[in-house]
Amino acid sequence: MPTAKLLWLLVPLFGVLELTAHFFFAGRAPAPEAYRELGPRVAKLAKSGDLVLMTPEWAEPNARYGLGERWMPLRDVARADESAYPRAIEISILNQSANELEGWKVISTETFGKFRLRVLENPAPAKPQYRFVDHLTPDDLQVHLGNKNCAYRRNARVSNGALAGHATFPKKRFQCSGPDHVFIGETVIDSARFRPRRCIWAHPGRAPLKVNFGRVAMAAQIRGYTGLSELKARDGKGGKVKLSVSVDGTLIGETVHDNYDGWKGFEFPTARWAGQTAEVEFVISSARPRSRHFCFQADTR
Amino acid sequence: MTAEGDSGPVGAREPSGPVQLSFAQRLLAHRAMDWSIALALAGGYMAALLLTVADLGYARDEGFYFGAGKSYARWIDLLFTDFDRAMLRSSVDRYWGNNHEHPAFIKTLFALSYKYLYLKWHWFSEEGTAFRFPAMVMSAASVSITYLWGSRAISRTAGLFAAASFALIPRVFYHSHLDCFDMPVLSMWLLTSYVYWRSTVGGGLPWALLAGVLYGFFLNTKHNSWLFPGVLIVHWLVMRGPRVGRNLKVGHARVPLALFTMAIIGPVVFYLTWPWIWFDTGNRLAEYVAFHTGHVFYNMEFLGETFFRPPMPRLYAWLMTAGTVPAITLGLFLLGSYRALKEAYFDVGAGVFARFRSRRALGSDARRHKSARSFWLLCVLVSYAPWISSNSPIFGGTKHWITAYPFVCLLGGLGFDWVLREIRSLSSAPWLGRIAAPAMTLSCLVGPLAMTQNSHPWGLSCYTPLVGGAPGAATLGLNRTFWGYATGSVQDFINDKAPPRARAFVHDTALQSWDMMVKDGRLRKGMHRQLGVAGSNIAVYHHEPHMLQVDYQIWTDYGVVAPGHVGHHNGVPIVWVYTRP
Incomplete structure (x- = not known):
């Protein structure tokens, strides 16, 4: 019998191999309940201000379910980036590592069941002095659409667009005259690649939208991001959105956001005001302000 | 493989010569x-x-x-x-x-x-x-x-x-x-x-x-x-x-x-x-x-x-x-x-x-x-x-x-x-x-x-070992679900946790499909179903990347990011439910 004929036996063997592979892959990722046991482990490793993140990203809902708001609050889950975190607790499965922590120093690694927990240190953490999104109150901020004041409401009607709709219009916001969507308030948009970004909603109106923070602790720069809701930006409707930043009446920079710009960073130097308190004004405008679900995030650092 | 092994076309019937067949053979x-x-x-x-x-x-x-x-x-x-x-x-x-x-x-x-x-x-x-x-x-x-x-x-x-x-x-x-x-x-x-x-x-x-x-x-x-x-x-x-x-x-x-x-x-x-x-x-x-x-x-x-x-x-x-x-x-x-x-x-x-x-x-x-x-x-x-x-x-x-x-x-x-x-x-x-x-x-x-046994009731989330099963497919970025049918997999949680006369956000489930689940006794009667998050007190989310905006709407409206329940297939989250605190 030619030996080559024995190769036919590979076919049924392949069937058995596929069965084995099925059981291997089906049991590889932990169920959501397993994430509940992570809490005490994370508590032992984490310090105040640490970022807890899950990788691969698709497993994050399980981690949020298992760890809850304490370890994965909105401000971390929908962070602008990782630059201001001194340390991160990376929870990973399937031997994955978070791309965003590349270059961070690994302090410790341990495994727990199907999880790997790593503590990583940011080699150069930024120290924000003033996060604008944390100061959206009438004490810190005045908003105008053109020359008209946008009144602060503590209990505005909350709305959200459900499927293919807009981000949540929050209860507390500076509502401008005209359509509901022209306001300044905190929300979360689906930015580039549908990633969540906690930011300041600033849909441009028919006149420039002026956002004036009265007493800002200044540092070497104002750094931030601009974004459009990914789903809405893909409509390709509406024009570019311009964000201008002034400090004490001096224009320090402008950035223009177009449909496919994603979560776009900007940095404007403010060294001459470093260590002082100054007035910072953001002006948002667009020649075609239709369907511009624009949002931005910024801090001084 | 050689020509010797080719004993005629595959599937050719056996020659029907004057062979004595048993009753069982004739029946077969x-x-x-x-x-x-x-x-x-x-x-x-x-x-x-x-x-x-x-x-x-x-x-x-x-x-x-x-x-x-x-x-x-x-x-x-x-x-x-x-x-x-x-x-x-x-x-x-x-x-x-x-x-x-x-x-x-x-x-x-x-x-x-x-x-x-x-x-x-x-x-x-x-x-x-x-x-x-x-x-x-x-x-x-x-x-x-x-x-x-x-x-x-x-x-x-x-x-x-x-x-x-x-x-x-x-x-x-x-x-x-x-x-x-x-x-x-x-x-x-x-x-x-x-x-x-x-x-x-x-x-x-x-x-x-x-x-x-x-x-x-x-x-x-x-x-x-x-x-x-x-x-x-x-x-x-x-x-x-x-x-x-x-x-x-x-x-x-x-x-x-x-x-x-x-x-x-x-x-x-x-x-x-x-x-x-x-x-x-x-x-x-x-x-x-x-x-x-x-x-x-x-x-x-x-x-x-x-x-x-x-x-x-x-x-x-x-x-x-x-x-x-x-x-x-x-x-x-x-x-x-x-x-x-x-x-x-x-x-x-x-x-x-x-x-x-x-x-x-x-x-x-x-x-x-x-x-x-x-x-x-x-x-x-x-x-x-x-x-x-x-x-x-x-x-x-x-x-x-x-x-x-x-x-x-x-x-x-x-x-x-x-x-x-x-x-x-x-x-x-x-x-x-x-x-x-x-x-x-x-x-x-x-x-x-x-x-197939493992895929039920997550048919659209099922992937073979060739792409690493459901976890491998999720890592590759293949679709996890669509059509909103996965509500059936979280119905027990909804029935258990929804407050009396709850207002349920149904997300991708068609209202008619939700209603049929109620008629069939799978979902509790007395819940109001709605297509918007605002005003709801329990919210279902079926995951597709372009739907993530809806997940974020729930976070910001409910003020929580942690779902109360996650429906998963082999560890891959497919559908999750939030309750308003």
Whole structure:
């Protein structure tokens, strides 16, 4: 019998191999309940201000379910980036590592069941002095659409667009005259690649939208991001959105956001005001302000 | 592999010499046995579907077809009580206008099942199951037809393997439950093909007439039927070969009778069984064609990208097939296809691209085999053909080309038969002959069985080991779910945690589908369902990347990011539920 004929036996063997592979892959990722046991482990490793993140990203809902708001609050889950975190607790499965922590120093690694927990240190953490999104109150901020004041409401009607709709219009916001969507308030948009970004909603109106923070602790720069809701930006409707930043009446920079710009960073130097308190004004405008679900995030650092 | 191993065409019947057959052998040889096996397969599959149907939430489109079915049932009532009024245009428009962008045949069956099996005879306690029943029957029938064709054109063992491997494609099992068109159109394609083939291999007029009638119902099931003439014409050309041109020249082109019956009877049946097109026929048919040729593009994730509009990825159909159909089934399909081409078109043992086989060289059995196998290959190719274009939509995932799967499995049966013969020829030891078939069957079906069992009730989230299962597919960025049916998998949590008179945000679940879950007692009564997050106090989220905005709406509206419950498939989150603090 030619030996080559024995190769036919590979076919049924392949069937058995596929069965084995099925059981291997089906049991590889932990169920959501397993994430509940992570809490005490994370508590032992984490310090105040640490970022807890899950990788691969698709497993994050399980981690949020298992760890809850304490370890994965909105401000971390929908962070602008990782630059201001001194340390991160990376929870990973399937031997994955978070791309965003590349270059961070690994302090410790341990495994727990199907999880790997790593503590990583940011080699150069930024120290924000003033996060604008944390100061959206009438004490810190005045908003105008053109020359008209946008009144602060503590209990505005909350709305959200459900499927293919807009981000949540929050209860507390500076509502401008005209359509509901022209306001300044905190929300979360689906930015580039549908990633969540906690930011300041600033849909441009028919006149420039002026956002004036009265007493800002200044540092070497104002750094931030601009974004459009990914789903809405893909409509390709509406024009570019311009964000201008002034400090004490001096224009320090402008950035223009177009449909496919994603979560776009900007940095404007403010060294001459470093260590002082100054007035910072953001002006948002667009020649075609239709369907511009624009949002931005910024801090001084 | 050598030519010595080729003991004749795969699937050729054993020579019928004056051999003494035992009673059992005679019984097994009898066609009645094939029909018994076919019925047993259908019964078994039907039982599996009925036993598992209650675990499966209602998909978005099912909700729309419930409404259409009820509307058509009211017209049927009118037909029996006031025939003249039922025939009026106003009545037809009123009752058949519902969901008129899709043909009526299968929805009429949904209506009849609802009217008789649920309302009148109380066969089902769940209205939704009554609506799903016709498609389940047609799915089970597809398993039987696959077996019958395989056993007739290859061998009984091959037919059994083909039928079982078809039934055990996880996505086929999922779609087989639904009150939708996908499995019915697969069933109609397969049945019409089988009857057409029978008509061309000696079946004569009755089979040809039946093919004509069936093609009418096929046309009235779904627009996949528009592709079918392409199969028939190419098949005819392939089977007649170069003689077609010569025959045409002398005006004697021996066209199969069934082609005429399908061209004539088919459209008549289509017209008669779809009342919507009885009036303003031209415009309504044009509207129907325009709806499907210019169908809106819904979103679909593939390899981490969400595709909103063309150009769609050309790899989509191939990679999704590889990632969702068990690899052993696909491997045997490739072997079977190779064998079919080799036997039918090329000299056995002389290489794939050797000289084309002379038709005269093929005996009548071989011609019959060639006819069936060519037909299967063509059905596979034509079912996939639209996805060669990057303009074809991909939003429905694998169901777009699901009509190819029984033919994939029939060719898989041919591959199975070939491998089995080769393994048996390894030794003349009797024990090998005895155990080869059961061992081979077990080893080739146990994987698909385990995958299918594991896939329920997450049919659209199921991926094979080739892409690392569901976790691997999630890492690759393949779609996790769509259609909002996964609400069925979190119903217990909703029933348990929703406050009295809760306002539930249903996300991608159609309101009609939600309502049916309430009617069937799966979801608690007294909850108000709504399409917006604001004002709700319990919210369901079905994951697709382009839907993530909805997840964030819930976070910011409810003030929490931690879901109260996560429905998952093999650790991959598919659907999650939030409760307002």
